[in-house]
Amino acid sequence: MTKAEQTRLRTWRLKVLQRAGEGSRNVAQTCRHFGISRQAFYRWQRRYAAHGEAGLCDRPRRPHRSPRATAQDIVSKILYLRQTYHFGPGKIADYLQRFRRVKVARSSVHRILGRHGMSRLPANQKYQPHRKRWQRYEKAQPGHRLQVDVKFLERIPGTRTRLYQFTAIDDCTRIRVLKVYDACNQRTAIRFIDDVRRRLPFRIHVIQTDNGAEFQSQFHWHVGASDIRHVYIRPRTPHLNGKVERSHQEVVDIHVPYPIGSFSKNVGGR
Numbered sequence: 001m002t003k004a005e006q007t008r009l010r011t012w013r014l015k016v017l018q019r020a021g022e023g024s025r026n027v028a029q030t031c032r033h034f035g036i037s038r039q040a041f042y043r044w045q046r047r048y049a050a051h052g053e054a055g056l057c058d059r060p061r062r063p064h065r066s067p068r069a070t071a072q073d074i075v076s077k078i079l080y081l082r083q084t085y086h087f088g089p090g091k092i093a094d095y096l097q098r099f100r101r102v103k104v105a106r107s108s109v110h111r112i113l114g115r116h117g118m119s120r121l122p123a124n125q126k127y128q129p130h131r132k133r134w135q136r137y138e139k140a141q142p143g144h145r146l147q148v149d150v151k152f153l154e155r156i157p158g159t160r161t162r163l164y165q166f167t168a169i170d171d172c173t174r175i176r177v178l179k180v181y182d183a184c185n186q187r188t189a190i191r192f193i194d195d196v197r198r199r200l201p202f203r204i205h206v207i208q209t210d211n212g213a214e215f216q217s218q219f220h221w222h223v224g225a226s227d228i229r230h231v232y233i234r235p236r237t238p239h240l241n242g243k244v245e246r247s248h249q250e251v252v253d254i255h256v257p258y259p260i261g262s263f264s265k266n267v268g269g270r
Helices: 003-020 027-034 038-058 072-085 089-101 106-115 184-199 217-225 238-245
Strands: 148-157 162-170 176-181 206-209 231-233 264-267
Touching: 003 027, 003 038, 027 038, 072 089, 072 106, 089 106, 148 184, 148 238, 162 184, 162 238, 176 184, 184 217, 206 238, 217 231
Parallel strands: 148 206, 206 231
Antiparallel strands: 148 162, 162 176, 176 264
């Protein structure tokens, strides 16, 4: 019951008590007029005499004692499992029965969670089926798949030169080859992939790139002529090129005195 409803109810009950005290009206007539029982009238009268207008408000109907209520330590454990591991009512009940030897009904767990405002989890914390979760994948053979991508580095102050980092990572060995160029086009991408083929100690079978302009028809046919299969990832799915995308978050020191196109770095291992 809201505060406004409590105020209206208190005002109405006070009006009933005042009406019974007016003139020659007795309690029975007043109760018939307002449609209430005499037991309720005398109960309100006793509360009003003891506590004033505050006694005319409804009192909570919760019992003073609940011998069969769930113990507080079990309630704390339920809330901990929900908040920490995001278990549902059924899983929480099974956990308590298996590991704590405490049997709690699923409906009781659901009621406890609702009482503490934890019946619904945020969207980012909800359980997802295994088919929707992320999956770690890697190729078992070196050179089976090479992830390639480009990252814009910076613009040299006072000039119109822009620096781009071309990166290639082997899906199996995590060997990384990167090189910096002052242009980002298909001819630069071809030069980079030829350099990668010379540097890697194994044969490349598949090259995987995004749908950037530097990896279009001229680059595609050049890779195919080298007996290498070129595949594109789906649009707006950078996580499919996750290894090379993650490597672009690392900071690479660039020494400007070196000629553009000669900077490269090989990183092996996992």
